[in-house]
Amino acid sequence: MLIWTLIKISLKGLWANKMRSFLAVLGIIIGVGAVITMLALAEGAKKEITKKVSSLGSDLMVIRPGQKENRGVRNELFETISLKDAETLLKKVPEILHLSPVVRSGAQVKYLSSNTNVPVTGAALTYFAIRNFTLQKGRAFSEPETLQMARVAVIGAQTAEDLFGKQDPIGKIIKVTGLNFKIIGLLEVKGDQGWYNPDNQLIIPYTTAMKRLFGLKHLGGIDLQLKKGVNPTLAEEKINRIMRDQHRLPPEMPSDFTLQSQAELLKALNSVSMVLTMLLGGIASISLLVGGIGIMNIMLVTVTERTREIGIRKALGAKNGDILRQFLFESILLSLLGGGIGIGLGFLSCYLINTFSTSMQTFNRPFYVFIAFSFSAAVGIFFGFYPAFRAAKQNPIDALRYE
Amino acid sequence: MLTVKNISKKYKMGDEIVVALDRVSLSIEQSEMMAIVGASGSGKSTLMHILGCLDRPDSGQYFLQGKEVSKLPNNDLANIRNRKIGFVFQFFNLLPRMTALENVELPLLYAGHPAAKDEAAAALKQVNLESRMYHEPQQLSGGQRQRVAIARALVTNPSIILADEPTGNLDSKSNEEILKIFQKLNDQGRTIIVVTHDPDIAKKCQRQVKIRDGQLL
Numbered sequence: 001m002l003i004w005t006l007i008k009i010s011l012k013g014l015w016a017n018k019m020r021s022f023l024a025v026l027g028i029i030i031g032v033g034a035v036i037t038m039l040a041l042a043e044g045a046k047k048e049i050t051k052k053v054s055s056l057g058s059d060l061m062v063i064r065p066g067q068k069e070n071r072g073v074r075n076e077l078f079e080t081i082s083l084k085d086a087e088t089l090l091k092k093v094p095e096i097l098h099l100s101p102v103v104r105s106g107a108q109v110k111y112l113s114s115n116t117n118v119p120v121t122g123a124a125l126t127y128f129a130i131r132n133f134t135l136q137k138g139r140a141f142s143e144p145e146t147l148q149m150a151r152v153a154v155i156g157a158q159t160a161e162d163l164f165g166k167q168d169p170i171g172k173i174i175k176v177t178g179l180n181f182k183i184i185g186l187l188e189v190k191g192d193q194g195w196y197n198p199d200n201q202l203i204i205p206y207t208t209a210m211k212r213l214f215g216l217k218h219l220g221g222i223d224l225q226l227k228k229g230v231n232p233t234l235a236e237e238k239i240n241r242i243m244r245d246q247h248r249l250p251p252e253m254p255s256d257f258t259l260q261s262q263a264e265l266l267k268a269l270n271s272v273s274m275v276l277t278m279l280l281g282g283i284a285s286i287s288l289l290v291g292g293i294g295i296m297n298i299m300l301v302t303v304t305e306r307t308r309e310i311g312i313r314k315a316l317g318a319k320n321g322d323i324l325r326q327f328l329f330e331s332i333l334l335s336l337l338g339g340g341i342g343i344g345l346g347f348l349s350c351y352l353i354n355t356f357s358t359s360m361q362t363f364n365r366p367f368y369v370f371i372a373f374s375f376s377a378a379v380g381i382f383f384g385f386y387p388a389f390r391a392a393k394q395n396p397i398d399a400l401r402y403e
Numbered sequence: 404m405l406t407v408k409n410i411s412k413k414y415k416m417g418d419e420i421v422v423a424l425d426r427v428s429l430s431i432e433q434s435e436m437m438a439i440v441g442a443s444g445s446g447k448s449t450l451m452h453i454l455g456c457l458d459r460p461d462s463g464q465y466f467l468q469g470k471e472v473s474k475l476p477n478n479d480l481a482n483i484r485n486r487k488i489g490f491v492f493q494f495f496n497l498l499p500r501m502t503a504l505e506n507v508e509l510p511l512l513y514a515g516h517p518a519a520k521d522e523a524a525a526a527l528k529q530v531n532l533e534s535r536m537y538h539e540p541q542q543l544s545g546g547q548r549q550r551v552a553i554a555r556a557l558v559t560n561p562s563i564i565l566a567d568e569p570t571g572n573l574d575s576k577s578n579e580e581i582l583k584i585f586q587k588l589n590d591q592g593r594t595i596i597v598v599t600h601d602p603d604i605a606k607k608c609q610r611q612v613k614i615r616d617g618q619l620l
Contacts, residue, residue, distance in 0.1 A: 005512050016500050312496045315457060316555070317485020317513040319478045396484075397458045400496070 010330040013302075014337075024298035025338030027291025028379065032342025032372045034287050037349045038280035039371075040362035046273040047363055052193055053266050055132060059097075060262040061236065063222040063243065066255060079218040080256040083210075085246050086222050092242050095235040098126035099224040101206045105214050109202065110175040111163045118159050120176065120202045122209020123223070128154075130225045133198070138170045138185035146205040149212055154185035158199035176202065179213060232261055285375065291338065292379035299331050299387035310391055311399030324392035331384025332377060339376030343369055404594060405431040405454060405563070410463030410473075412449050412617075423449040424460070425617040431596065433562070436589040438605035439598045441614035448567060450614065451598045455488050455565045456480045468562075485514050489556025493568035495548045497540040503527060503551045504536040510559045526554040530584060546577025553584055563594045570604060582607055 014021045063085075065078040086101045103122040108115065127133070128140050133154075141152045153174070160169040160183075169183045181204065190198045210216045226235050240259055247256055303310075310323055346369075350362040412424040423446045431437055441447040452458040453465065456472060465473040472483060484490075497506050504523050511519035527533055530550040540548055549569060556564055566585070570578040582604065589595045597608060605611045613620040 012500060308496075309498055312498060313509070313513075314481065315455075315484060315490050315496070316510045317481050317559075319481040319513070321478075322513060395458075397452050400457070400492075 006326060006329050007333070009326060010333050013306075013330055014334065017302075020298060021334060021337075024295050025291075025334050025341070027294035028288065028335050028338030028376050029291075029342040029345055031284065031288030031291040032339050032376050033345035033349060034284035035281060035372045035375070036343060036346025036364065036368055037353070037362065038284040039277060039368045040346070040350045040364045041353070041360060042273060042277035042280045043363040043365060043368075044361035045276060046270065048361060049269050049273060050266060052191070053262065053269060055190060059226045059228070059230075059232070060130060061224050061226065061232075061239070062260050063224070063239070064258050064260070065218070065221065066258045080247065081219045081221060082217075083219060085243060086219065088246055089222065089224070089239060089242060093235065093238055095226050095230040095238070097225045097227040098130045099222060100124040100127035100130055101219045102127065102223050103206055103209045103214065103216055103220040105209075105220075107177045107202075107213065109159075109163065111172065114163045116159070116162055118200065118202055120204060120209065120213070122204055122206035122213070124206055126225075127203065127223060130223050131198075133190075133203075134188045135185045136188045137168070138183070140185055141205050146207055149207045150205060151179060151181045151208060151212070152184045152204065153181045154187060154203040155183050156187050156197075156199045156201045156203075157189045158197065159201065160186055162200075176204075177213065232263060236261060288375060288379060291376075292335070292383040295331055295334055295338075295380065296383035296387060298334075299327065299384055300390070302330070303327060303387045303391040306391075307394065307399050307402040310394050311396055311402065314394070314396035315400060320392040323394075324388045327388035327391045328381065328384050331388065332380035335376045335380025335384075336373075339373045342376065343372060346372070404433040404435075404468060405429075405596075406466040407453070407460075408464045408466075410453060410460035410465060412446075412453065412458070412460050422617050424453070426463070427614075427617070427619055428463075429612065429619060431594060433594055434589065434592050435610060436585070436595040436608045437597070437610045437612060438608040439596065439612050439614060440600065440602065440605045442600055445614045446617040447598045447600075447614050449617075451565055451567055451596070454596065455490060456483045481513075485510055486559055487561050487563060489553075489559070489561040489564045491549070491552050491556050491564065491566040491569045493571040495540070495545075495552045495572075497548055497551055497555075499540055502537045502539055503532060503543065503554075506540070506551055507555045507558050510555060514559055516559075523554075523558055526558040527551070529557060530554045544577070545573050546580055549573060549577065549581055550584070553581070557588070561593070563596065564588060566595070566597045568599055569597065570599075570601070578604075 063081060065080040083101055086099060090096060090099050100123045105120055106117055107120045109118045124146060125140055125143060135154065136157070138154070140154055141150065145152055153176070155169055163169070163174065164172060169186055172183045173180050174183065175181075187199065192199070204213070226232060236259060240255070243257055244255060249255065313323060347364065350364055353360055353362050406429070408428050409426045410424055411422070411426055414421045414423055427450060439447045439450060449458070453460050459473050463473070464471055467483065467487070472480070498509070504520070504527065507523035507526050508519045511522055516522065524533065524536060527536055530553050532547060532550050532554065535543060535547060540551070543551065564585070570581055573581065585595050585597070586607070597604060599605055
């Protein structure tokens with residue numbers, strides 16, 4: 001039988017039972033809509049994460065202390081990176097654009113009656129460039145101020161609000177663990193990153209932090225930024241080698257520091273959002289499965305109801321294959337119809353989310369539409385086959401006699 | 404043309420086994436118009452179903468145009484029903500929601516016929532229904548519906564027409580009309596087998612075969 005005739009017969013059958021056909025595909029509509037919305041939500045979340053991580057500074061590489069092993073005894077103090085390491089790297093690795101020693105600690109900060117515990121970062125001037133920090137007011141500390149261990153601080157927007165409310169923080173004198181510091185700059189808002197909030201901190205010269213405030217001899221780490229066009233893998237290897245030379249580590253010893261680049265962090269986060277995508281997509285495809293069962297149910301009813309029609313068709317010369325194709329085609333058509341409407345529904349809900357939600361964004365890919373559509377076709381074939389098979393194998397005479 | 408030898412058919416109805424046909428042998432010649440007459444439950448419908456290749460005998464042989472067909476695979480039987488035999492049923496058995504033309508087209512579609520529409524229109528013309536081509540069965544009278552069914556039986560140009568109580572649901576005027584059509588078809592050289600319990604119809608046929616309790620008398 002010609003495919004066009006098949007389509008015509010199937011469409012007629014579906015159209016004759018409009019309400020039932022619609023209810024049958026409702027499951028598929030919701031399923032496909034859910035798959036598309038969920039995948040788009042996950043993709044939107046992925047984009048958001050990528051954007052936030054990039055805002056922390058691109059081409060960023062951080063060196064942090066690792067565990068040091070001394071004759072089988074592990075030193076838990078993490079005092080493995082020194083200022084000398086930072087100076088050597090700056091001298092020996094021309095691929096480095098900016099480098100900043102970093103020390104971090106919490107400190108009690110007081111202003112008049114306000115009193116709060118704030119993370120304090122000691123860093124070099126280059127730190128602002130490496131971490132993409134911009135100032136909305138005032139200035140960053142200068143080279144001479146760093147050398148003189150000046151008691152000056154750049155304050156995060158959140159911290160400023162906590163301490164001063166609506167007042168201008170520039171020029172204010174605050175007490176950090178008892179020492180007077182002058183606020184010289186106010187950071188632009190970056191937004192909470194989840195694992196750390198860049199808006200809640202004080203940034204002071206690392207010299208001041210190490211010698212005056214915390215009395216540290218070692219660094220909390222080194223942040224650096226590579227020059228544009230530099231191969232990050234090669235640069236990483238070079239930095240790693242120089243650091244090991246500096247620490248006089250024999251080849252069999254593990255490194256007493258860790259080297260991590262922003263690219264790696266992004267890769268790790270991407271794999272997390274990949275899991276998220278699969279999870280959401282998986283949950284949504286369960287509803288697609290349920291929709292498929294709905295189609296099977298309706299098709300079984302249809303086949304029983306049309307037993308006499310099957311008998312007539314067989315009496316007129318329809319082969320088993322003709323009947324099988326007819327009913328299979330009907331269920332595929334149903335699923336595709338549902339898939340089509342479901343895609344529309346998915347796009348509509350994505351649009352609504354993008355318009356009305358402040359915390360969630362969706363991003364659709366043509367690939368997801370393709371997935372949802374082919375999935376619904378597969379559901380139609382899979383769940384339509386059994387009813388169609390039941391229709392096809394009916395004995396013509398029994399089917400004709402069916403009341 | 405049609406020969407059955409010693410065919411038997413049993414049915415299970417609940418726990419009871421009903422013998423519908425008991426060693427029936429019958430031969431029908433080309434261009435014959437024959438009536439199979441019997442009361443309901445006599446086995447006449449079962450005989451017609453077997454002759455029409457809608458059913459198979461439990462035992463015995465069936466030669467159609469010299470070829471044993473009772474053991475053929477399902478698809479071959481479908482082809483025989485499609486090309487060699489035209490059915491006319493008591494309850495018309497037209498498909499609802501399809502026009503007369505589409506109903507008549509159906510056997511041609513299963514035959515893979517290229518110009519189905521023209522052939523179907525020509526068949527409807529033979530039964531004087533060309534003006535009702537685009538009507539659906541619900542819009543037609545009983546006699547008209549049966550004429551559509553006859554057109555459908557004719558459309559693949561089969562040599563045998565099998566009619567199961569074709570006038571059972573019709574008034575006497577339509578009755579006459581339908582019989583006239585059958586006679587005309589018989590004059591064209593087709594073999595007509597009418598299953599009926601109405602002696603008046605049986606009388607119009609050249610030959611009558613009576614059946615009772617699954618046996619020919």
